[in-house]
Amino acid sequence: MQRTDHALLSPSLGSRKTLTSFHFGTPGASPKIYIQASLHAEELPGMLAAYHLRPMLEAAEAAGQIAGEIILVPVSNPIGLSQRVDHKPMGRFELDTSENFNRHYPDFAKAVLPQIQGQLGADPQANVRVVRKAMSEHLAAWIPQTELQSMRKTLLTLSHDADIVLDLHCDCEAVMHFYCEESCWPQLAPIAHFMGSRAILLAKDSGGGPIDESLSGVWWRMAEALKAQGVNHPLPQGCCSTTIELRGEADVTYTYATQDAQAIFSYLEHIxxxxxxxxxxxxxxxCQPTPLAGSETLRATGPGVVTFSATPGQLMKAGDLVAEVIDPIEGTVQKVCAGVDGVLYARIRDRYVTAGCELGKIAGAIPFRTGPLLGD
Structure with missing residues (x-):
């Protein structure tokens, strides 16, 4: 195992943060697996799972059992991890820019398509190497101007040529669930089942530029662009990536973490x-996969104290009561009911909401949403 500490761009005099990666197996060998945790820095279950996974990988490496390369980044967002306001962690958005740490990653297909024109041929794997080389050159030419940009570049430099990317997150209060691009689902179905996922949300393009879709989207986007130009050279799905939501923010236990680390290890054995x-x-x-466009986000129409009638993992029918929002001044109760059939896979932790606040999410089977499908 090799540890590498990557210094990020210093945002202020006398201050510098470091992002650490752990490397197992043979550098540059195939297949390459990249695993990172807690890009939303207050989402801690992934860190603990990575803590338990690391010695398992060390033992496998010592026994000569790793065929390929595995990179583990247990703390992928040192910037967000250091952000606290009034004793509360603020790890989802960078305070300087208000940007979501898991949005605004580059559209590699748009960036490198001009560079690979004329370099592709009949060999699918040779074409994959051409695209990865162009992505590497694009990243090398990127000169970050901010600490956040330097962190994004570091994460992409580590992961852009991976065959499989597992991005470990969690929701507020939730059951295990997955976000995955449609083009990656057949290859990634086993990891969802090893992890015991209770909801699997598929989309072709969820919008917003999260890191997982930046890495997997380049392949289907470029394949479509080439086809539109009349170029018929084969381009496989060179990277399959997924966001794994490890239940809720408070589900930070040895029991869950060892279970999740073993599930990831078993998946790596399986492939x-x-x-x-x-x-x-x-x-x-x-569960069966459902479209992200069929996921219903329940919201409060007015402010008040929230009491939930449904728990994460509960199967809902349209019309079932999910929560009530109580106004203790006016003495009124707003009933919030499911609008679709499906599993309630996540809900908020706060018990007071203002008008328009999100309350929970139900994985419906029938798509009805358009535009950007991910939340802020």
Whole structure:
């Protein structure tokens, strides 16, 4: 195992943060697996899972059981991790810019398509190498102007040539669930089932430029652009990435973390990156994928104290009561009911809301939303 500390651009005199990556296996070998945790820095379950996964990978490496390369970044957002206001963590948005730490990653297809014109041929894997080289050159030419940009560049430099990317997040109060691009789902279905996902949200393009779609989207976007130009050279899905929501913010326990680390380890055994002599069978799915465009976000129409009638993981029917918002001044109660059939996969932790605040999310099977599909 090799540890690398990457210094970020200093935002102020006498201040500098460091992002640390742990490298297992053979650098540059294929397949390459990239795993990062807590890009939204207040989402801590992934950090604890990474803590438990690391010694498992060290033992596998010592036994010569890693075929390829694995990079683990247990703390992917040192900037957000240091942000606190009035004793409360503020790890979702950078305070200087108000930018979401998991938005605004580059559209690599748009950036590198002109550079790869005329370089592709009939060999699919050679074409993948051409695109990855162009992505690497694009990143090398990027001169960050801010600490946040330098962090984004560092994460992309570590991950842009990975075959599989696992981005570990969590929601407020939630069951295990996945966000995945449609082009990646067939390859990533096993990890969702190993993790015991209770909701799987698929989209072709959810909008906003999250890091997982920056890395996986380049392949289908470029393939579509080439086809539109009449270029028929094969370009496989060179990177399959997913956002794994490890339940809720308070679900930071050894029990969950060891369970999640073992699930990731078993997945790596299943796909042959870890050659331990054990190839676990994929567990039976606990749910079927649904479109992200079919996910209903429930909101309060007025302010008040929230009481929930439904818990994460509960199957809802349209019309079922999810929560009540109580105005103790006027003595009124606003009932918030499910508008679609599906599992309530996440809800907020706060118990007081203002008008328009999000309350929870239900994974419906019928798409009805358009435009950007992710929240702020």
């Amino acid at each position: 042959g990156v870890l050659q331990t002599g054990n190839r676990p069978e994929v567990p039976a799915p606990l």
